[in-house]
Amino acid sequence: MKKKFKLLIYFSLLSLFYFTKLLSAEAVDPIKIDWSFKGYTGKFDRASLQRGFQVYKEVCSSCHSMQYLSYRNLGEPGGPEFTESEVKAIAASVEVTDGPDSQGEMFKRPGRPSDKFVNPYPNVQAAAAANGGAYPPDMSVLVKARKGGANYIYSVLMGYEDKPAGVILDDGVYYNKYMVGQKIKMPKVLSDGLVDYSDGTVATEDQMAKDVTTFLSWAAEPELEARHKLGVKVLIYLILLSILVYLSMKKLWSRIDSEI
């Protein structure tokens, strides 16, 4: 009876896994990268973050907004950690609409570190209209908003291919192996040598995809390094305390156990 029962459990679990695999076969698994920010003590690669910001600024930011980030974030610990003067220069390089002033007029001024990243379009409709009806999503939390996270973003950037025979694409739609449904309205943007890295790194397509994905991962989780650091401390503390409490408990209960 019990053996049969055990078999039943094994069989049901096995069949469940089998069917899951069968049904999930249609989606292509994203490429797995060994990111530096994975794991219990994972940290961002500072140089990669700075390069990634450059890719974002020179390539992505012409269509994608990042409305929840401020320029000051670029200088904060755990991020790209640009120096104060670099952050000021980055902020000053954009034009921010401010106001109204005392005359009731809106005016333009150079950006300050406290400003939010400036949106490329005045509103969602304008963004969609300029991009063939597809709204380029805000990239602040994009990595957290996609199943597969950083691996998925990287894979989509690298996943542009010639369409297989039989696939019909509308005008302004591109074939991408890793995109859900394999169709994407964003054209392939990265190509070797597209940006000039100031640190001398060769700007291959793969390098840029990795750098910008690292940057986007930080943008989505700017607290990641602080979280990992605190987490390790908390775990050590809790484990030590558990051991102490366990020993105290054993001592206390030995009075009861010895009565029996």
Added chain:
Amino acid sequence: MSDHEYQPTSKAGKWFNDRLPLLSLVSHLKDYPTPKNLNYWWTFGGILTFCLLTQIITGIVLAMHYVAHADLAFGSVEHIMRDVNYGWLIRYIHSNGASMFFLAVYIHIFRSLFYGSYKSPREIIWIIGILIYLLMMAAAFMGYVLPWGQMSFWGATVITNLFSAIPLVGESITTWLWGAYSVDNPTLNRFFSLHYLIPFLILGLVVLHIWALHVPGNNNPVGIDIQKPSKDTVPFHPYITIKDIFALLVFMIIFAGFVFFAPNVLGHSDNYIPANPMVTPAHIVPEWYLLPFYAILRSVPDKLGGVILMFSAIFILFILPWLDTSKVRSAVFRPIYRQFFWILVLDILVLGYVGAMPAEGIYLVLARVGTIYYFLHFLVILPVVGYLEKTDPLPINISDAVMSGSSNLSIAKKDEKKV
């Protein structure tokens, strides 16, 4: 209980206690005689109290920074994550805390099912417990709506639309719930209000739950009544408190593991996309702890039928003490029931799994089989097994059962391991 004759030693204490016997209450809680054979499955009551308080405290802080408005809610959550000092920590504790709360409550409920804690004379404890569980589900559902992401919005749409299945007045009720003609800003506002209210209702019920517990006292792994309190029980403090604290610390290690190293693994990535009424996500799924009921809901082709079945699946638990006809509480001494208990656990896990999958093909078949079995367990198996089962002989008292030489329990324990 033995605390009636408690007298504070100090004069001031006596003066106060004569007017409000708070000190007597504390003394009762300290001395509360607890069966000494409780195992670690009994530590989840304390863990759940911790979960509730954690949710209330972190929730109050979050509410200081959160904005309940359809246009601002998503941004205010990002503000908490980025600009509020340790806002990310508070929010991740709160969001993962909900999952940990449910994990603990499920263990707590299944412990009760295994050891028959819901049986006479503890029916009222059980019923209050199920009320708490119901309120928890309501609070969790509304809390999930607050960040106003895609899953928030569409989850709210799916669940509130269930009420439209009610004949004649369904549509009106749904509109009334929404405060609009679809899930919109008024819905978000009232969900926030209710999400803030419900935890305090739960807190009140928890007090009643513990009060009701302290009348008959704890059940225990062998499920027999206490014969001699002096031999069978230990005072709650320090013996149970330290055990509860140890279990709580182990629980907190798991909790911290999620908060610090996988804070979003239990959530759905779509909820980091701002709510958009024009775009429906490919799969609308609730949080993991509601999935078994979601599977039951979707297993019925008829909307009203699904809604009725889903609510029945919860409400059937209220009459559980009267569905189980066996006089023996603990499954340790019920060889047949023990098998069905584990099949029920498996059944609910399967239901949870298919609840996360699209309602088609093999998943739909599994959901239907699982749903039928769920009701079969409570409506047929429990009453019938109670009559037919030949239970193992019970030990005479708890102390006997605790003794390592006791034949009954050691046999039973071996059986338990085999299962």
